[in-house]
Amino acid sequence: MTSLLAEESMGSAPQAALSVSVVIPTRDRPEMLRRAVASVLDQDYPGAVEVVVVQDRPDPDAPEPTFEIERTDRSVRLLANHDAPGAAATRNIGLRAATGDLVALCDDDDVWLPGKLAAQVAALQALPAAIGCGTGYVLVQGEQRVQRIPDVSEMTHQALLRSRVADVHPSSLVFRRELLIDRVGLLDEQVPGSYGEDYDWLLRATTVGPVLALQSPYVEVLWHPGSFFTGQWQVIAEAISYLLAKHPDFRSEPQGLARLYGRLAFAYASLGDRAAARHWALRTLRVSPKEKRGYVALAAGLRLLPPATAAKLANARGRGI
16 A cells, blocks of 8 residues: 555655644753654655744753754744643644644654655545544664554544554654644643543544554654653553543443553552552453453562563563553
């Protein structure tokens, strides 16, 4: 599908001229930010591309970042979030300021790989009903590189209830701006810690129209000790509970419900709350005995397995618990 769409884009220059705004939230990572911005500016895409960098509560004494811009159809705007902290509010500032026909996300510690934007625009042009498009990615952990390729070509609402489709990373997402702003809405700034706000966003978006998934790795995602949610178990537990309350339709998909129950159980086990861990682990297994997170969390809650060991094993496979 991807190669065919790429060929179509080469022969349809007028359609490929859609303008794109890329929102990059950042905080105190100037070197990573410059690398992320450069990967967007260097995309071999014929349309105009603006990068909207939004600094989350920037240090007033720190120098403003600068970027090399070599093409007249590329630009970088620098904005600041002095209001509500967090990724959702920071991204929303950029989304409101975006002027492109399409809007895209990229985290400041991720990199777009060559051909990403051209392939996604071609996919959206081939299916006008589609509201957005994501891609696979390469997960980088030290010397280890793991390709994550989605096993579906389209993310439907029901499929997202069953599974997060973790092989599509938020830094790969591109949406039609008008449909996103007018019908889906911005990111939910009430999600605790902004954990999973992109998942909530996709759940809402797929009630409006299809979200495509290109089965090629077009983003390089860096997993490192400075990754924001490393060890933030209390925030994770609160965010999962919020998501379950906001989307009662999870109850129509036992597999997805058990997955979230299992993650909640593991979060409590990691916090040392063994009673809560056992409670949610048992709820997980009642909904779906096949959900492995339930057994892992139950073992951790019974002190049979250190939670840190389970998380390390899960992350070594390129997948969080």
